[in-house]
Amino acid sequence: MQSHARVVVIGGGMMGTGLLYHLAEQGWSDCLLIEKGELTSGSTWHAAGQCPSFIADYSMAKIHHYGNTLYPKLEQLTGQNVSWHGCGGIRFALNEAELEWFRHVEGISKLIGFEMHILGPHEIRQHNPHVDISGVVAGALTIGDGHVDPAGCCNALAKGARKFGAKIERFTRVEDIQAAANGEWDVVTDKGTVRCEHVVNAAGCYARRISQMVGTDVPISNREHHYLVTEPIREFIDSDIEMPVMRDPSASAYFRQEQNSALIGLYETHTGVEAWADRGGSPDWESDSELFEPDMDRILPHVEKVLQRMPIWADAGIRRIVNGAIPHTPDANPLLGPAMGVRNFWQCCGSSIGIAQGAGCGKYLAQWMIDGDAEINMAGLDPRRFCGINDDDWVRAKSFQDYTHMYKLHLPGEERDAGRGVRKSTLYEKLKDKGAVFTEAASWERPKWFSLDGRAEEAGFGRTNVHDVVAAECMAVRDRVGVTDLSSFAKFDVTGADAEAFLNRITANRLARKPGGIILTHWLGDNGMIHGEATISRLAEGHYYVLSGAAAQHRDLDHLRQPIRPREDVRVEDITDDWGTLVVAGPRSRDTLAKITAVDLTSDNFRWLSAQVIEIAGIELRALRVNYVGELGWELHVAMPHMPALYDAVWAAGEEFAIADAGTYAVNSLRLEKAYKGWGAEMTNEITMIEADMERFVKYDKDDFIGKAATLKRKQERVSMRLVYCRLDARDHDAHGGEAVLRDGKVIGITTSGGWGHYTKTSLAFAYVAPEFSTPGSEFDIEILGSAIKAVVLDEPVHDPHNARLRA
Ligand SMILES: Cc1cc2nc3c(=O)[nH]c(=O)nc-3n(C[C@H](O)[C@H](O)[C@H](O)COP(=O)(O)OP(=O)(O)OC[C@H]3O[C@@H](n4cnc5c(N)ncnc54)[C@H](O)[C@@H]3O)c2cc1C
16 A cells, blocks of 8 residues: 555545545546445445435535536546436425425525426426325425435446545555654554645544544434335336436435335334444444334334325335445534634544535535635634534434424524533523523524513414514613623633734734734635634733634634744633623613722723733623623623622613613624624625725734735725625515525625614625626625515725714
C-alpha cells in the first residue's frame, strides 16, 4: 500500500466515494480511500435507493438536486451501470398544514430548479391508478427524481474517482490515526501506515469510533430500518410505465415499483430500535454487509396501511425483507465539515438518506476542503453545530425522534420534546414558573415567549395565537423595560500581551482602542466569505471579551484558537457555560438599573457601545451597553450562579416601570425593525461583506487581516447579488426565510429571514436579490406559501433609523 497521500478517506460507502469522486474531479487526485471490506459493504449495499428532491431545507435541497442531476448521467461518465429510474415521486398531504408546507417547498423548487407540481387527489391517480387516495388532500409531484441502484452508484463514483487519479484500497482496516510531528496525520491500517495532510471520516455507522481515534466524537446513533420486496405484481408486468415513488405520512412509509414487484419501506413511529443495541449501539469491526433479523410485529401496522393504499398488493407474497442499519444525527442533517479543535480532520458522515445525498455532500465538502468554502450555506451541516454535545442518551433520544418523524411535518414554532433540557441557565426554573415557553438553540433552553394566561401555542405557518402575546412583550421593550435571558451566547475570554494584534489580524473590524470600547466584527475566510460574527469588548489592556451566537460556539473556538502563532502570547478560554446573560432594554432600563447600582449610567459615564465591570445589586458583572433589540439597554454578563439574584433585583427595581419578560420571538421582531442581520441567515459562507452590505465593518486601512485581499478584490468586481431589507404587504403570513423572490414571475432572489415587526406594525424581510433590484424603492414579489406578496426595498430601518434611542 502507498505510504503517502494528500487525503485519506476512511469508508467506501456512498458518502466516502461521493467525496473521493469530487475531490479527484476538482483536481485533488492524490487521494486514497480505505475500506475495510468490499465497497458498499456498510449501509450502502442494502439501501432502497430512493433519491427524493422534495426537501424543505434550502442547502439540503441543493445537495439532493445535485445528486438527481448527476446520477442519470453517471453511467455515461464512468461506464458503470447505476440503474437510474427517473420515475419521479409523489408525497401525500393529509391536511391543510401539509398542503401549506407543499407550497413553501414549491417555492424552494423554483429557487433550486427542480420541477414540482401540487396535484389534487384525483390527479394523483393519473400517475398511480392503483392508489387509494382516502384522506389525501394533495400530492407533491416531483419530476426528474427517482431511484438508483445504490451499489452500482457507489461503484460508479469509485470508478469515476479512479479515472481522475484517486486510489482505493479495499479489505484494509484503519486501526488508528495519529498526529505526526510535522502536523500531518499517520493513518495506521492492518496493511501499513499512510502519512497524509487530511483525513476524512466517512465511516457510516462506525463514524463515532473513527472520530474517537483523534479524541473527538460525533453525535450519531445507528437505527434499524426495514423494507420488503414482494413477488411480481400482475398489473406491473402488464404495464410499461413505472409508477412514481409514493411517500405517505399516514403509513410513515414509502412504496414503489421494484422492477415488477412492490417495494415497501417503513419508518416505525413508535417501536423503531437502535441497531446493535445489544452491542452498545456500535458495530464490531468484523461486521460486514450485515443485516438484522426482520421484526414483522414492528413493521406490520405500517405495512397494513400501505396495503390499504395499494389494494393490488394485498395478496402478494413477500420475496425479501431487508433490515439494515442507518446512521442518524440529532437534527436529521449529515455532518459535513471540520471536527472542532482537530486540524485537517473532516467529517463526512451521519447521512440517513445517504444514497440521495452522497454525491451532493461529496461535491460541497470537496469545495470546502479545496477552496476553503462551499458555494452553499454549510452552517446547518457543519459538525461543530452541536457544540460538542455527544451524551449517549441525548444522541439516542434525538436521533430516534428524527427516525420516527421521517414523514412528520414540523410546523414553525412547534417544539420537539426528545433530548431537551441539556443546557439551561440558572434562571430556567424561575422563568418556567413564570410561564416561559422554551425553544432550543445549540441544546440550550431559551425562553421563546411567556404564557401569562396558560395558553399553549398553536404552531403554524401563519400568525398564531401567540401573536398578541409577543406583541405585548415587544411593546414592553419599546415603551418601558423588558428583561430577557440570553445566556446561550457563546462567550470567550481572550487574554495576553498579543491579544489585540491577534484579534485585529483575524477579524475585519478594528478593535476598540479605548478601554471599555465595543465593536462588531467578522471572521472572514481567506476568500473573503463570511465565516462568523462577534461582538468584542475591550475589558482591560490585554483582556477581550468575545461574544457570538449559540450555535457558533465551536466554530468560533476554532476561529480563535487555530490562527494563534507559536510564539504569540494569546490565551482563549471558553466560558460559555459558566456565564449567563441578562438583557435589560427599553427606555426605562436606565431608571431600573440606576435603582440597584451606584454606578452613573448616564451617557457621560457609560456611553453606547461601551463595557464596564460594575456592581449591580451587589453582584460584580460585565455590563455592556449594547443589545440586539435596538433600545437603550444593557447586556449584563454574570457568573451563572448569580443569575437568579440578579434577575430578582432587576425585576423588583423594574416593577415601578411595569417591567416585563420578553422571549426570543420578541427579540426577532425587534431586531428586524432595526434591520439587524443574523449570522447563518443573512451572513453566510456564500457571500462576502460586500454582498451583505456590511462594508462599514471592514477596516481596509488596517494591516493585513484574514480575508482582506479577497474582500478588496470583490469590491472591484460586479457582484451577482445584494442583501436588501424590505417591507411586505403581508396580511396574515409573514416571511420566514427561504422564500423565492420573483419579478414578473422570474426568480431574482431568496429571502434569508423575516417576520412581523410588532411595534411598527410592519411585515419585514431580508433577501438576497440581483443587484439591479437592490436600490431602495425597488419592488418585487415574495412568494409566501404559494401567494405572491408585494415587497419594496427600504433604505433604512423602520425603527429608530439614526440610533437616537440607543444613544439616549
Ligand atoms: C434498509 C435501508 C434502506 C435505505 N434506503 C435508502 C434510500 O432509499 N435512499 C437513501 O438515500 N438512503 C437509504 N438508506 C440509507 C443509506 O443506506 C445510508 O444513508 C448510506 O448508505 C450511508 O452511507 P455511508 O457512506 O455514510 O455509510 P456506509 O455505506 O456504511 O459506508 C461506511 C463504510 O466505512 C467502512 N469503514 C468503517 N470503519 C472502517 C475502518 N476502520 N476502516 C476502513 N473502513 C471502514 C465500512 O466498512 C463501510 O463500508 C437506507 C438504509 C437502509 C438500512
